[in-house]
Amino acid sequence: MQKNKKLVLYDIILVVLGLYLSLLLRFDFNIPKEYIYFFKISIIPVIVITLYINKIFNLYNSIWKYASIEELMSIVCSVTVSNIIFIIYSYLINRIVQFRYYRFPFPVHIIFWILCVLGLGGVRFSFRLAGNSENTKRCKDKKNKNLLIVGAGDAAVLIIKEIKRNEGLNYHIIGLIDDDNDKKGRRINGIQVLGGREEIPNISKNNKIDEIILAMPSASMSTKREIVSICKKTGHKLKTLPEMNEIIDGKVNMSKLREVKIEDLLGRKEVKLNNDDIDKYIKGKTVLVTGGGGSIGSELCRQIAKFGPDKLLILDIYENNAYDVQMELNYKYPELRKEVIIASIRDEKRLNDILDEHSPNVVFHAAAHKHVPLMEENPAEAIKNNVIGTHNLIKCCHEHNIERFVQISTDKAVNPTNIMGATKRFCEIMIQAYDRISKTEFVAVRFGNVLGSNGSVIPLFKKQIAHGGPVTVTHPEINRFFMTIPEAAQLVIEAGGMAKGGEIFVLDMGEPVKIADLAKDLITLSGFKPGVDIKIEYTGLRPGEKLYEELLMDELALTSTEHEKIFVEKPIENDVNFVKKSIEQFKNIVYKENDSIFKLMEEKVPTYIRKNI
Incomplete structure (x- = not known):
């Protein structure tokens, strides 16, 4: 004033x-x-x-x-x-x-x-x-960080201007990197283009670079991945601008910078799925997503919203996550009719009431307990939720003649060594059994670990790095198949479009990745040296944990689909009476000792061999 x-x-x-x-x-x-x-x-x-x-x-x-x-x-x-x-x-x-x-x-x-x-x-x-x-x-009392900017386009220009305007950012821009030979040696806003991507290591070493920013929001994922891999070798902290479609307001500035994610270093191209058939079974339909507040469920909701359903039902037992998804979708898709339903799949009557009231056309079932060590210690809860709860939903969908039911499965269902994987395998058995007698098309989608999902290793590693380490890995040779959350959601939706009933769809996820390598990459991307600044500790395999995961049953043949990355496992004829009898046995045993539960699961899932560690 x-x-x-x-x-x-x-x-x-x-x-x-x-x-x-x-x-x-x-x-x-x-x-x-x-x-x-x-x-x-x-x-x-x-x-x-x-x-x-x-x-x-x-x-x-x-x-x-x-x-x-x-x-x-x-x-x-x-x-x-x-x-x-x-x-x-x-x-x-x-x-x-x-x-x-x-x-x-x-x-x-x-x-x-x-x-x-x-x-x-x-x-x-x-x-x-x-x-x-x-x-x-x-x-003046603060040491400016020597900065190298990769990219010499419009995004780089805006970042240079913001750094010059705001001294409080404490950056000293050493130069720009660009593969365009015509730009080499020239200056943009007073900053010189020093060379192409192959010169990043030498430039970083000779100029004592502290941090590298990737200012290439429009570059392809493959280009970004190559450059990130080069930058990773320098050992410097990396930041990047997201892709242009992630920048909602279309503006590029320092506030949009994020840490380079481990997803940026996936050893394969991100799977892009064919969405041509998806409109046919989602557009204008009522779609129910169970576990809609979870990592996979919430991404399913985001992806489904793009295809114009008439109404989206987000069912979850945990109201906070479901509410967050609802608010996000209200902002991005204000015209979409949507409703959050707080309910448990363990409550069969409640599920029947929901289907009576809303009459969904398609159900995506993502609600499940998934933490392997916790389920080994609490097998009864794994049975109640993953097996009995899923059967409740399958039975209700069958009785209400729902058009399609898509079950979220996992690579841990293949030759399972833990109770969580065994429950998911039994879910696959149930959907194939019910598909034989039902008008509903029941299918399952099986994929590996999802980067950044709740309970995955990446958030844990980030917390451990933030506290100065150590980063804990169970075994130096343990490996997993990985995919991004959007990939997983797209695969599930794509599989629903391909469904004819009874299939188990499997994604070709490329080569497995060592968890120890992920830890080293994440430490490096955070600006530290693995084993020097942040130590890696090997803690030993946990109960029920495999050293190597499998995506397929070895003894079963796969059939290719119209999508080069999606295969379908040959359906097994399972008897619905076997399923119903098994469900009654599971209901009777969940209140008994854990060993009885494990033994019954071994009887019901022949490929399940409990691994005691």
Whole structure:
């Protein structure tokens, strides 16, 4: 408020001095008396006009420490409008008094306009200069980080401008990297293009780089992955801008920077699925997603929303996550009808009521207990939720003639060595059994570990790195198949489009990745040296944990589909009476000792061999 009062006072002084100086310059410092008189009777109206128009253009509300081109344009517009009104005033006052006094010559107004822009703008932008000086003074005690920017396009230009404007970021830009030979050696906003991607290691070493920023939001995933792999070898901390479709407002600035994710280093191209058939069974339909607040379930909701369902039902027992998904979808898809249903799949009557009320066409079943060690310690809960709960849902969908039911399965269902994997394998048996007798098309989708999902290793590693280590890995040779959360959700939806009933769809996930290598990569991407700054500790395999995961039953043949990355396992004929009898046995045994549960599961899933560690 105090600064605004000062600005008003400065503007009054500048207007008076500016107008008088305009007359002096126009008349070679010998102003005729009649113009002196007109100056005296005009100065108050000119001050009033200027202050009023300045207020309209928010020249007293802006924080000038952060002034930019927009504020400069406001000054130009305000001064222009004020001068036009002043010219109109001059003509009117002369007409009213019948030309008794002379109006100012037009060159006076031009000089006055220039002086006002310079004066008003100069005072205001001096606040920005003072602010920058203050920032510089504050940052002198802080060591600036030597920064290398990869990319020399529009995104890099905006980042350079922001770093130069904000000294508090503590960056010293060493140079730019770009593969365009025509740019090499040239300067962009005063920063030189030092070379192409192959020169990153040498440039980093010779210039003592502290941090690298990837400013390439429009580059392909394969290009980004190659460059990230090169940057990773330098051992410096990496940051990147997300892809343009992830930047909602279309603007590129420092606030959009994120740490390079481990997904950026997947050893294969991210799977892009064919969505042609998806419209046929989702668009205009009512879709129910169980476990809709979880990692996979929430991503399913996001992906399904893109295909224009008539209504999306988000079912989850945990209300907070489901609410978060609902709010996100309300923002991104305000026109989509959606409803959060808080319910448990263990409650068969509740499920029947939900299907009676909403009559969904398609059900995606993602609700499940999935943590292997926790389920080994609590096998009864794995049975109640994953087996009995899933049977409740399958039975209800069968009785309500739901069009399609898509079961989320896992590679741990293949030759399972833990109770969680065994329950998921029994779920596959159930959907194949019910598919034989039902009008509903029951299918399952089997995939590996999902990067960044709740309970996955990546969030755990990040927390351990943030605390200074150590990063814990169960075994130096343990490996897993990995995919991103969007990939997993797309695969599930794609499989639903291919379904004819009874299939188990399997994704070709490429080569397995060692968990120890993931840990090393994540430590490196965080700007530390594995084994030096952050140690890796091997803790031993946990109960029920495999050293290597399998995606397929070895003894079963696979059939290719129209998508090169999706295969289908040959259906096994399972008897629904066997399933119903087994469910009754499971219901009777969940309150008995754990060994009885494990033994019954071994009887029901022949490929399940419990691994005691």
